[in-house]
Amino acid sequence: MSDQIKEINVRYYALLREERGCPSETIKTNAQTPLELYTQLRQQYRFSLDINSLKVALNDAFYSWDSPLQDKDTVVFIPPVAGG
Amino acid sequence: MFQLSTTTLQCDELKRALIFAAVGAVVTFEGIVRNHNDGREVVALEYETYEDLAVGEAIKIFAQCRQQFNIFEAKCVHRIGKLSIGDVAVWVGVCASHREDAFKGCRYIIDEIKTRLPIWKKEYYTNGDSGWVNCKKII
Numbered sequence: 001m002s003d004q005i006k007e008i009n010v011r012y013y014a015l016l017r018e019e020r021g022c023p024s025e026t027i028k029t030n031a032q033t034p035l036e037l038y039t040q041l042r043q044q045y046r047f048s049l050d051i052n053s054l055k056v057a058l059n060d061a062f063y064s065w066d067s068p069l070q071d072k073d074t075v076v077f078i079p080p081v082a083g084g
Numbered sequence: 085m086f087q088l089s090t091t092t093l094q095c096d097e098l099k100r101a102l103i104f105a106a107v108g109a110v111v112t113f114e115g116i117v118r119n120h121n122d123g124r125e126v127v128a129l130e131y132e133t134y135e136d137l138a139v140g141e142a143i144k145i146f147a148q149c150r151q152q153f154n155i156f157e158a159k160c161v162h163r164i165g166k167l168s169i170g171d172v173a174v175w176v177g178v179c180a181s182h183r184e185d186a187f188k189g190c191r192y193i194i195d196e197i198k199t200r201l202p203i204w205k206k207e208y209y210t211n212g213d214s215g216w217v218n219c220k221k222i223i
Contacts, residue, residue, distance in 0.1 A: 014204035015216045060136040080218035083203030084115045084174045
């Protein structure tokens with residue numbers, strides 16, 4: 001079960017959106033956590049931001065990097081913010 | 085109450101809504117687009133947000149402000165999209181019976197908004213470069 005493939009909706013904002021070249025995509029992955037997922041995506045798309053400068057949101061709320069991913073989750077990796 | 089806006093902020097109207105009979109102090113803050121940052125000449129800004137998360141986080145900030153300070157109402161409106169030098173990028177207003185809570189509440193809200201809300205700022209420079217603030221990469 002641990003290697004079960006999940007469908008994860010990933011949305012990108014700001015620098016990550018530009019580096020990925022699109023605002024969102026659905027990814028089939030065996031990643032168990034947002035940390036594993038970002039590690040895979042960073043290797044694939046060569047994102048410039050490392051994990052220490054990002055936060056992660058699951059289904060429109062902040063979560064920890066080791067939260068379990070569920071099928072159909074929406075994941076957003078949050079680049080450094082700069083409101084105001 | 086938190087709102088995102090793609091149009092020019094009507095600061096006088098926003099302030100008037102915070103004045104009623106019990107109010108003895110209104111403190112407002114306006115963040116303005118300036119023409120320089122980190123030694124570079126800026127010609128324009130662009131704000132982008134993850135709206136659902138930003139609104140949810142703002143609700144928490146306002147609740148925490150009310151717990152800490154004795155205020156009547158608080159409001160914040162943040163611009164999204166392309167802005168020019170001199171535009172108001174963010175407006176915060178807090179009303180209370182007395183000035184101390186109004187000052188502290190206003191300061192709390194703008195400080196928390198700047199660090200916690202998923203809002204990103206892209207600067208455009210005079211030489212044609214642009215870059216996302218705090219992301220250490222010029223595109």
